[in-house]
Amino acid sequence: MNIVLEANHINKYFKKPVLFHVLKDISFQIKKGEFASIMGKSGCGKSTLLYILSTMDTDYDGELYLNNQLVTNQDRDHLSYIRNKHIGFVFQFHYLLSEFSVLENVMLPAKKLAEKSYQEIEYDAFEKLKMLNIEHLAKKRASQVSGGEKQRIAIARALINNPSIIMGDEPTGNLDSHNAENVFNIFKKLSIEQGLSLLIVTHDDDFANKTDRIIQMADGKII
Numbered sequence: 001m002n003i004v005l006e007a008n009h010i011n012k013y014f015k016k017p018v019l020f021h022v023l024k025d026i027s028f029q030i031k032k033g034e035f036a037s038i039m040g041k042s043g044c045g046k047s048t049l050l051y052i053l054s055t056m057d058t059d060y061d062g063e064l065y066l067n068n069q070l071v072t073n074q075d076r077d078h079l080s081y082i083r084n085k086h087i088g089f090v091f092q093f094h095y096l097l098s099e100f101s102v103l104e105n106v107m108l109p110a111k112k113l114a115e116k117s118y119q120e121i122e123y124d125a126f127e128k129l130k131m132l133n134i135e136h137l138a139k140k141r142a143s144q145v146s147g148g149e150k151q152r153i154a155i156a157r158a159l160i161n162n163p164s165i166i167m168g169d170e171p172t173g174n175l176d177s178h179n180a181e182n183v184f185n186i187f188k189k190l191s192i193e194q195g196l197s198l199l200i201v202t203h204d205d206d207f208a209n210k211t212d213r214i215i216q217m218a219d220g221k222i223i
């Protein structure tokens, strides 16, 4: 079985203002092509967990593997490389650079990775826009497109380095139901047709109920 992400006995403590055991022995795996959601009440630890799984937070106990490689206790530069290469991020807010063109925004993570020429990156970025049916927006400034379009651009940007997993923190939280369904359908297609794994934190029952698996959290634990 092809495992893309594996969390083994993750525990996390916040030390201030008082010692707080926020994540309690979290273990699970995400397979290649699996589309999973994380649900749970506000404050149960979803964002804290995602921050660890995305290699941004390194202060935890337990082990994390990405594509069968141990990422726990690696140095910051290596983690930054792994993150850029293997993980695509989609957030509630798109974080596009408003004065840059849509195409330039999509190109940014590939420029950071610096493994391809400018022309290759430009070509790849345009292909991602085509995949999401928004290639007509390529030359527009990011500030000139709609909210739903911005989120599709953010997905194209998340895909630019051909990651093995997309992690999302409430990616439909800011969208109306039509655009939220659109984003769900894009994710579903990517998981089925490209074998992309997805792990999405959401408060949206409709969205979560359509994913392959719901990882339900309560009080820092998977239940």
Ligand SMILES: Nc1ncnc2c1ncn2[C@@H]1O[C@H](COP(=O)(O)OP(=O)(O)OP(=O)(O)O)[C@@H](O)[C@H]1O
Binding pocket: 014, 015, 016, 017, 020, 022, 040, 041, 042, 043, 044, 045, 046, 047, 048, 049
């Ligand atoms: N830096 C911090 N220091 C201390 N406590 C924190 C810190 N960050 C978060 N917490 C606490 O940890 C708990 C989990 O927070 P987290 O943001 O992971 O929850 P969440 O499930 O993502 O919530 P929401 O759905 O509202 O985004 C909360 O009780 C929160 O107050």
